[in-house]
Structures are given as C-alpha cells and as structure tokens.
Amino acid sequence: MADTGLSNELQDVHLEESLERDCTTLSRHVLQQMQMSPEAQDLSALMNRIALAGKLIARRLSRAGLMAGVLGFTGETNIQGESVKKMDVYANDVFISVFKQSGLVCRLASEEMELPYEIPENCPIGRYTLLYDPIDGSSNTDNNLSLGSIFAIGQHQGTEGDVTPLLNSGRKQIGAGYILYGPSTMLVYSLGQGVHSFTLDPSLGEFILTEENIKTPSHGAVYSVNEGNFWQWEEPFREYIRYVHRTEGYTARYSGAMVSDVHRILLQGGVFMYPGTTKKPEGKLRLLYESAPLAFLIEQAGGRATTGTQEILDVIPEKLHQRTPLILGSKDDVALVESFIREHAKNESDRTEISRSRTPQ
Numbered sequence: 001m002a003d004t005g006l007s008n009e010l011q012d013v014h015l016e017e018s019l020e021r022d023c024t025t026l027s028r029h030v031l032q033q034m035q036m037s038p039e040a041q042d043l044s045a046l047m048n049r050i051a052l053a054g055k056l057i058a059r060r061l062s063r064a065g066l067m068a069g070v071l072g073f074t075g076e077t078n079i080q081g082e083s084v085k086k087m088d089v090y091a092n093d094v095f096i097s098v099f100k101q102s103g104l105v106c107r108l109a110s111e112e113m114e115l116p117y118e119i120p121e122n123c124p125i126g127r128y129t130l131l132y133d134p135i136d137g138s139s140n141t142d143n144n145l146s147l148g149s150i151f152a153i154g155q156h157q158g159t160e161g162d163v164t165p166l167l168n169s170g171r172k173q174i175g176a177g178y179i180l181y182g183p184s185t186m187l188v189y190s191l192g193q194g195v196h197s198f199t200l201d202p203s204l205g206e207f208i209l210t211e212e213n214i215k216t217p218s219h220g221a222v223y224s225v226n227e228g229n230f231w232q233w234e235e236p237f238r239e240y241i242r243y244v245h246r247t248e249g250y251t252a253r254y255s256g257a258m259v260s261d262v263h264r265i266l267l268q269g270g271v272f273m274y275p276g277t278t279k280k281p282e283g284k285l286r287l288l289y290e291s292a293p294l295a296f297l298i299e300q301a302g303g304r305a306t307t308g309t310q311e312i313l314d315v316i317p318e319k320l321h322q323r324t325p326l327i328l329g330s331k332d333d334v335a336l337v338e339s340f341i342r343e344h345a346k347n348e349s350d351r352t353e354i355s356r357s358r359t360p361q
C-alpha cells in the first residue's frame with residue numbers, strides 16, 4: 001500500500017468504509033429500506049429500471065453535441081401545446097422501453113403522451129403505475145444545461161383505457177423521485193421512509209449512495225422563481241418579491257429546470273415558486289408528474305409544498321395533465337409566502353364587506 005502517513009489500521013478502516021460506500025447501490029438500499037415489506041423485491045427491481053432509464057438518458061445527453069439528430073425540435077406539439085424536442089421523445093420512449101416485459105408496471109403516463117401507455121402483458125402481475133416527466137426543463141436541452149426526469153410510483157388499479165384510477169391525490173403515491181442530469185447524474189428518491197440521494201459512478205454504471213435521510217433546513221436564503229412573470233402575477237406574489245428585494249439575507253437562483261432548482265432547495269433550504277399568471281391562472285407545472293412527486297419528496301425531507309391555499313399532496317386531480325400553482329421548500333419560507341396570500345385575501349374580504357355595508361339596502 002502507498003505510504004499515506006496513516007497507520008495500517010486507519011488505512012484498513014478507510015478501505016472498509018469506502019468499499020461499504022461503493023457497495024451501497026440503489027437496489028441494495030431499496031431492499032434495506034423496505035425489508036419489512038412483501039413488496040421489497042418488486043420495488044427494488046422497479047427502482048432499478050428507473051435507474052436504467054436515467055443512465056440511458058444521461059448517456060445520450062453526455063454525447064448530444066457530438067451526435068446528429070439528438071438536439072432540437074421534432075416539429076410536433078404535445079398535448080400541453082408545447083413544442084416537442086427530440087430529447088423529450090427519446091426520454092419518453094426510454095421509460096416505456098425499460099418497463100416492457102418487466103412484469104412491474106402496467107400503465108405509464110407522461111407529459112408527452114395524451115393518454116396513458118398500457119403494457120397489457122405486464123398487467124396480470126404488474127401492480128404499479130408510473131407517472132413521469134421524461135425531460136424536465138426542456139428549454140435547457142440544447143444549451144448543455146441541467147435537466148431532470150421526475151417520477152411518481154402508484155398502485156395499479158382499474159382496467160385498460162380507464163384514466164380515472166390515475167387521478168389520485170399525491171398522498172396515494174407509493175414513492176417518488178427525480179434524476180438530475182447535472183455535472184454528475186444523481187437519483188433522489190423516497191418510498192415514504194425519508195429522502196435519499198445517489199450519484200451515478202460512470203465507471204461502475206451504478207448509482208451509489210451519496211446522502212441518506214436528507215433533511216431540508218427550515219429556512220434558506222434562496223428564492224427561486226421566474227421573475228420575468230412578475231407583471232402577470234397576482235398581488236401577493238408581487239408583495240413577497242418586493243419583500244425579499246428589500247430584506248437582507250435573500251438570494252435569487254433560477255435555472256429553468258425545476259429539478260435542479262428544487263435539488264438545491266432540498267439540500268440548502270429556500271423556496272421554489274411557479275405561481276399562476278393572468279394567462280395561466282393554474283400556472284405551468286403539471287400536478288401528477290411534476291408538482292406531486294416533488295411535494296412528496298420535500299414533505300419527506302421536512303419541508304412543505306402548497307398551491308397557496310391547499311397542500312399539493314391533498315389536491316385531487318380532475319384531469320391527467322392538470323396544472324397547479326406551486327410553492328415548495330423550507331417550512332418557514334413557504335409559510336412566509338402563504339402569509340402574503342392570507343393577508344391579501346383578508347384585505348380583499350374586508351374591502352368587500354365595507355363596500356357591501358355602504359350599499360343602501
């Protein structure tokens with residue numbers, strides 16, 4: 001062994017620790033987490049398939065600038081009315097491919113598909129559904145900036161072609177997570193027992209445990225919002241932004257990819273917001289495969305996520321692609337934004353009361 005100045009005993013301990021860390025792969029971690037559950041093997045296999053999807057997407061992204069036909073638009077528009085990028089289509093298909101013949105997932109629904117994709121051959125045994133956003137932060141794709149994939153795991157119910165069983169509140173999610181395609185590829189997940197992060201070791205092709213039981217600080221300096229929409233927000237959001245602009249201790253961070261922004265907040269605290277606008281009162285983000293899975297994670301980490309008037313996880317969707325305003329992050333920072341909303345609602349109701357009392361009966 002090279003002379004590191006450490007005693008042999010200490011070197012042995014270091015070696016053991018680093019081996020132990022290298023062997024804490026995602027599938028082993030899921031098995032450990034779920035050891036009391038009869039579903040442990042299935043969920044470990046399911047998370048392994050999601051990890052494979054992440055690796056395939058990461059591999060393609062890492063070479064995107066070197067290959068023809070990877071970047072740019074397809075010329076199609078998706079069900080959301082947004083221009084589809086070639087990477088959106090690729091990533092969407094990857095999630096479908098990894099679950100074919102898996103016996104694990106019999107229905108997938110995503111931002112890129114109007115209707116769920118059924119895998120009937122998995123259904124006699126497949127007990128899960130997967131809701132996902134294959135590429136979150138699409139506008140970053142062609143600029144080699146951070147991107148993500150978001151996923152929510154649910155219990156399979158209902159028959160083929162029936163969307164209704166997917167319209168559940170976020171509380172019914174069995175698990176959720178995201179893959180962050182940044183300088184390194186990370187996978188962050190929760191199966192209802194804390195939030196855990198993994199980093200892809202490209203030399204091993206494995207996601208290795210980075211941090212267990214992540215806890216979001218109750219307050220953070222970061223506020224993360226597209227301030228270009230200021231002119232079309234409702235007054236409480238403008239008031240909040242005016243407040244942070246004139247108060248020491250706040251700093252703005254907004255990348256255009258929510259997974260990246262939420263990852264920072266998960267680790268360091270703060271608040272991410274995508275409020276409704278006059279053009280889009282429900283905001284931009286989709287409940288089932290964007291807001292709800294991230295809300296599941298942040299709650300597991302001790303934070304909160306709300307529409308402004310209701311906890312995100314309590315919202316029962318009426319439509320597969322339903323949008324929702326989102327305020328997510330550290331408990332105290334979310335509460336601060338809410339205080340502006342409540343204050344505004346109170347002032348409005350006081351004004352209505354006064355004008356009603358002045359109207360001759």
Ligand code: AHM
Nearest residue numbers: 135136137138139226256257258259
């Ligand atoms: P996408 O899934 O189509 O990329 O949309 C979601 C993304 C979020 O990641 C990000 O926070 C937001 O849209 C950015 O939108 P905007 O450019 O309006 O700020």
Ligand code: MG
Nearest residue numbers: 133135136137
């Ligand atoms: Mg998205």
